[in-house]
Amino acid sequence: MLVKKRLPVEEIESQAALQLPQRDMLALVNVVIFNVLNNLTVNIPVQNNKVAVQVCAAVDLINTIIAPNNLTCTIGQ
Secondary structure (H helix, E strand, C coil), rough: CCCCCCCCCCHHCCCCCCCCCCCCCCEEEEEEEEECCCCCEEEEECHHHHHHHHHHHHHHHHHHHCCCCCCCEEEHH
């Protein structure tokens, strides 16, 4: 039977931890908000589908409160 030994604190502290540089990720999806009233479009690049859904949910909420049926939100690549 294999027995695992605990690492001593000295050995853990002697290890080097390297920090990876920031990577630029391409947007996975684009959220497009369109204002029907004055034909303005806003493109929002998003890297997470859940964030895209939350952005569109916020646009729909704004649409029901402030500007009924003036804003549309679509998610695409």
